[in-house]
Amino acid sequence: MLLAVLTDLHANREAVEACLAHAEERNADQFAFLGDLIGYGADPAWVVDTVMAYVNRGAYVLMGNHDLGVLHDDRKDMNPNARLVVEWTRQQLTPQQKDFIRDLPMQFELEQCLFVHANAWAPERWEYVDGAMEAARSMRATNAQITFCGHVHTPSLYHMNQAGKVAEFSPVSDLSVPLSKLRRWLVQPGSVGQPRDGNPAACYALFDTQQLELTFFRVPYDTEAAAQKVLAAGLPASLAQRLMHGG
Template identity: 55%
Template sequence: MKLALITDLHANREAVQAVLDHARQQGVQRYAFLGDYVGYGADPGWVIDTVRQYVQDGAIAVGGNHDAGVVQGASPQMRPEARQVIEWTRAQLNDEQARFLTQVPLSRTENDMLFVHANAFAPAEWEYIQGRIEAVRSLHATTCHYTFCGHMHEPKLFHLSGTGKAGDFVPTPGVAIPIPPHRQWLVVPGSAGQPRDGNPAACYAIFNIAEQTLTFQRVPYDHELAADKIRRAGLPERLAARLAHGQ
């Protein structure tokens, strides 16, 4: 079975639709959404409704810090522009959309896989996996051999051997990577709606469970339309401009 791993959608309808279309063309049979459905972009309601429909059809979904911000109020650690978008987003959602954000869990375990937005060691504190130290800490916090998380907007793959040797690398899009279960793996697919590695194309990954391979994907989309919507919504200009540069 092919499982699509999609995270940090950030209310970017154009990017999310492009990713979903691409995943379907790749023969994906199931989907896992790793949080941050809202924030930054201009289509939070559409993104939430789309994810809700996939969940009703059997997809996995966990919540992110921007989702929690809409429900609970923006955290002091958030930048002013992110806080502004959180307040704007709250006013855009209907009751059912807001309820979805309150009900989505912070993490979910299925078989030998853990799905979480930020990390496995403290999901509700939103600490980033910035390198091997945080990755190993996260892998030590679970017995699962496969951990899938978002929060970091750049694609990355970490691994930990049974002897405690850790490694990481930046994947090449479209190249299948063997990830056998004699090691632990931590997968950061990169952001679908807000990539920040200098490439504006949307990110996601496909886990072929039967073959135990992982393929990172990049999908071009109409970032100019997404940026124009942000401007028309009256949101900060930087949030629109950065989409063209993947920053």
């Protein structure tokens, strides 16, 4: 099965459309959405409806911290901009869309893989895997050979050898990486809707579950249109700038 893995969509219709079209063109068999469908962007209802439609076709989807945030009034753990957008987003969603979000799981397993939004050691606490130490902690918290996670808006690939040593591999777009069965792996596809590595192109990955081959992609999209929507919605201008500059 060729699985498209998308995370941190962040209500960015233009980026989501571009990545879904890109994956469909490459004959993706199935889709996994690793949370944060909403937050930061101006099209939360469209993104949630789109993911719901993919779920009806068998896609997998997880809860992210921004998704959870829209269900609760008090989210002091979020930064002011994120909290402001969550409050705005709450008014944009229907009861049906909120019910869909409320029922999302924190993790799921597929064959030899674990899928979480933030990390494997405590998915509900939203702690970041932002270095080799945290990657090792996450990999040691599960028996899965391969862990896929989002939350960090930069694409990364970590591997652990049989001696427990962890190293990071910097992924290159469109370059297939064989995931050896002799290692453990942690995959961060990067953010579809709000990349933060200085490259505004959307991120996602394709994973061949039979061949154990992983390919990262950067997909250009109409960042200006997405940014203008953020401004037109009255959301913070810094979020529009972040889309334009990838950080």
